[in-house]
Each structure stands twice: as C-alpha cells, then as structure tokens.
Amino acid sequence: MTAEWVFVYDRTWDGLLTAVFDAYVRRRFPVALLGEADTPPLFVEVHHVVSDDGKAGRVGDALQRKLSPAAMACLSGSLYAGLPALDMHLFRYVCKALEAAGSIEANYADSDVRFVTDTYRKVLRERLRMMQFVRFQKTADGTYFAMMEPDFDVLPLVVPHFADRFAEERWLIFDRRRRYGYYYAGRRAVRVTFEKDADIFRFQDGRLGETMRDEDEAMYQELWRTYFKAICIRERLNPRKHRKDLPVRYWKYLTEKQRGGGTKK
Amino acid sequence: MKEDTFRKLKILAESAKYDVSCSSSGTARRGARGGVGNTVGGVGVCHSFAEDGRCISLLKVMLTNFCIYDCAYCINRRGNDIPRATLSVSELVELTMEFYKRNYIEGLFLSSGVVRNPDYTMERLVRVAKDLRTVHRFNGYIHLKGIPGASRELVDEAGLYADRMSVNIEIPNEGSLKFLAPEKNHESVYRPMRYIQQGALESIEERKRHRHAPRFVPAGQSTQMIVGAAGETDRDILSLSAALYGRPTMRRVYYSGYVPVNTYDPRLPVPKQPPLVRENRLYQADWLMRFYQFRAEEIVDEAHPDLDLEIDPKLAWALRHPEQFPVDVNRADYEQILRVPGIGVKSARMIVCSRRFGRLTGYDLKKMGCVMKRAQYFVTCGELEAKGVNELHPEGVRALLTQPGGRRKQPDGQLFLAFGEEPLHGGTEK
C-alpha cells in the first residue's frame, strides 16, 4: 500500500509552482496542500515544499506556453483570496494545463478551472471595492491617509491604481486587519508597518483627530456628507439595494456613513 | 469655502439629482506627471451608493439652478418657488479637486439651468472644465451637459475637455415636448447632439493622421428620457432609443421614471410613486438591444406597444416565440443561446467556450451561472428533461414563473436585478 502525501507550502505563487515541480520530479502527487501554519493529519507522508525561483521559473515557463496571459494572471491572482479550499484546485489546474495539448482555461465545465476562475473573480471584486471605498483624509502634514479592512489581502493589488491616480501626492493606505500598509511619496509605494500602539489605532473608525488632520479636512468631510444626503431622491428610497451595493461591513471607514462633527481628540 | 458653500452645494445637488446618468464609463486614461487623476475605462467606478440605490460616481451638481425656461416636468423651472443658488467657477473647481483627492468621486458631472441664453450658459460650463484641465491638470472624468441651443463653437470647445457629453431628449414625443416645454423642440436637442457626433468623428479621423491630436469626448455621448410624464408608449421610447444607438458616439440612453415634482401642473400626471417597475423593464429592454442583439421591433410592436410589467422582456419574447425553442446548448449558435431566458452574456460565453471540451449537462449550466429555474423550459442538453415551453405551452410556463413567491420582488414593488447577471464587461461600449 502506498502512503498518501500531503504537501506543505508557503501559499505563494512561486511556492505552488515549486510544489508542482516537486510532484513531477518525485512522481508523488499530494492529496492535499497545506499552508505552513496548518497541522497535517495523521498517517500521511508530509513533504515540505521549499519555494525555489529556479523550479518555479521552469514550471512557470512551461505553463506560459499553454495559457494566455489573462489565465496566468487569474491563476496567480486567485491566491490573494487566501482560501485554503483553493490550493488543491489550483494545483490540479496547473497540472492539467501542463498535460493538455491546448489551453484548458475556457473549460468552465471543469470544476478546478471553475473554482480558480470564480475565486479570482472574487479577488477582483474585492480589489474593485477598495478602489471604490477607500476614503482619504488629509493629515496636518499634507499626506492623504486611508484605513481599510478588505475581506481579502488585496491591498498590493490596488496600490498601482492609486500610484497612477495620485502620482503627485503623498499617501498612505493601511490595512488595519492585516496590520500593514503602503506609503507612497512619488515614484514608488513602500510597504510599511506601525508599532502596535501607534496613534492611528486609537481610532476605531480610522478617523484622524483634530490635531492630526489638515485644518480643512473636517469641512470637506462635512461637505461630502451634505452632498451624499442631497443627491438621494427620497421618493425612490431603496434600502435593500443600498445595502447590497454598499455592504454594511464597509461603512465603518466611509466618510459619508460616519457621523458628522468629527472625532474630537 | 464657507457656510454659504454648504448651502449652495445642497441646493445644486438636489436640483441635479433627477438627471439619472452618472457613470464614469468609457475612457481609459493613465495618470500624467504633474497632474492629478486617471480614468479606469470600462464601466467606470462607483464610489458610493445613495440611499435610493443609485451609484455615485461623479460629483453631480448644477452650476446654477436659475433657469429662464419653464419645462413642466422640471423642478428648476422658472415658475417654481425654490431656493436658488449659483456656484462660482472656483468653488466648483475646488470641490471637485478636494473630493477627488479623497477618493470620493471619479470626477465631475456638471449641468446647469439656462441663464440669459444657451451660449452664455454653455460658456460657463466650458470655463469650469477648462480650468480643471488646464490650470489644475485634472485628469479625472468630466461629464458636461450640452445646453439645448448652444452654438457649435462652444460645443467644440467643451468636447476637448469633457470625457462625455449629454443632451437630454426628456420627452420622446415631439408634440408632447412642445406641450410640456414650450421653449424647446427636438431640433434644439438634436443639433448639439450632432455637433458632438461631428466633433468626435473628426477627431477620430484626425488622430489617425496625428497620434497626438486631441481627443474629443472619448466616452461619447448619452441622453435621458423621462418615463411616464407624457403618455408615451414603451414602443415610442424604445424605437427612439434604437435610432439613437444607431448613431455613432451614442453610448447610453437613460430612462428616468417621472418623479412628480410639480404636482400643481395640470398637464402632468400625479402618480403616487415613480413608475419604477416600468423604468426597470425599459432598462432590461435597453440591455437586450445593446448586449443581446435584439431589435426594438422584437421587444415591442404594434400589438404589444408596452412592456409586460409582470415578466421581463426577454422572457416575454420567448413566450411569444415558442417555435424558437428548445435551444440545444451543445449545438446552437451563441446568438440563440443568448436568447434563452435565464442565460446571460457571461454564461452564454462560457457555454460556447466549454462545450468544445465535452458535452455540457444541466449541472454544468447551473454551475456556469444559468438560472435553471427559468432556462429549464427553453433548453435541451440531450438528457432526460422536464417538459419545455412547447409541451407546457407559453401560458403554462408563464404561470409557473410568476407564481407568488416564485419571483423575487421587493415589498415596495421594486424589482431588483436585470437578468441575474451582468455582461462580463458591462461597458464594452463601442
């Protein structure tokens, strides 16, 4: 009886490609892929995948010959969902793609292709929501600051958008749940973290206190709230659609959903 | 910016809110050194949603709500005793820039009441756009209203700064328009529309020769019709829409259920509620024309001049044409599959892509997002299948699909979604 194998990897794209490489070289295909923090089940053999540029590159090159750039983006992008259920689908998708004569990316009847494609779609939707719902506040030193808590770890995916849009500003977007952010001051955005007791964490809704914000900041927030109220047609109130398009879990950081008056410090 | 700005912003947003178009679709423009902003293209980005469920993408505001005209359906008509205000160019520019930098908006949608004369008004709109683009290097989205009766020169200048322009038809029937808005006629609306079209087409030609020739309303134009103010049929509305979509540069026709703003005017109906279901059906019909390859005459005709309020227009068409079904999903053309109730653009594309790899089953269809509750009566995939529209007869299927509880309806009678899914790139506008 042959033992069942479980692979443990770092949940990165390179890690996944390395896992595929290892599987082919060792002729052992895993029944499950786990993250490094997961506990492997009993009675299985465990292989620890060590992400390797060389191995990943070789699988990546082979894959590129089989799939369109859009499909490649879909595969690597789906990982941003951080869904444990994704791992095996992704692994099998890569193997099938390598073995097939032509591209399998359009075969939505295949459950792996479908799962990965749907997951990527969810990632893109969350990315879009960040493009929509990030709200900047101008700080006393002129930096634009935003706090957010996306469902998935999509901050790195929206940084290029904001770097293009606000190329001349200094800004900082911070993911409160994952405790890191990106700071941009011309040219390049850099990943930053704060100490636990940094000032901004004192504000539940990420709102800057009076001493930290630009003197006109409160006024513009209030103007925006004024506009938000005025633009609604009362005769057409549709709370259900409102909540569907603007899910309640995003309200916390939305200026137009915050109470007026500003946070006193 | 002071107290007064709050008052003005409130008044002028309230005056602008009945114009329903507010999308930032259609232009993709990267940020530029020394400038602020970009546009993302595609369907654009909604930054928020008002409590009436409408997308807030642009700062939609009027430059002024003073107006020399007296259009019966408009809140800003000169005869109304409402608070009036005018925002200065600098106030508008500042609001736009500050809102934009905070990521509240994609840009500005500026319209205006007519003051003095159309050209005087148009010129002021142009000045705001010009200031944003040239002085403030604003690269975000700008939608400018074309004022009926404005001159070609001003429209030409506006087109250089705006991503999109719109001139509203408001009333699809010329006779009714003259009745309700004596100072307007269709020609005064169509003329600026033509200027926009000409400007855009000339710029496209020019850009073939010189890559750096300026773009002219790259996101084309749109218009709006008010629904339920003048006794027009859906056929009147949809045939006009079809004709408009037939013109180059016309990207969107919006439908705005008449909100009874001037209840005292005997020329207008006084509905208890805006005709929201009808408006929704018109949007669905519009989608059928833009993404599902339907012609207006297939959706409404002499025998059926108005859309069925109980069922969506695609299902209505299918029930009138049982001879077109069942559609074999493993064989039929994409166009035929698109016509199946319960199958949207996205699913139809998936079906044609996937069936090359193997036979599709009902299970696959479901997994691809088809709404089988509807589609089941209209498709076959070579399995043992339930009865279709021909066995059950159209009336039977209709009864099954409109049973109480069988349809998602909001308590207040507002219907929710178009066809349960949107086209993959809702904005594949071209």
Ligand code: SF4
């Ligand atoms: S011209 Fe425009 S703003 Fe003036 S009354 Fe007519 S619709 Fe209203």
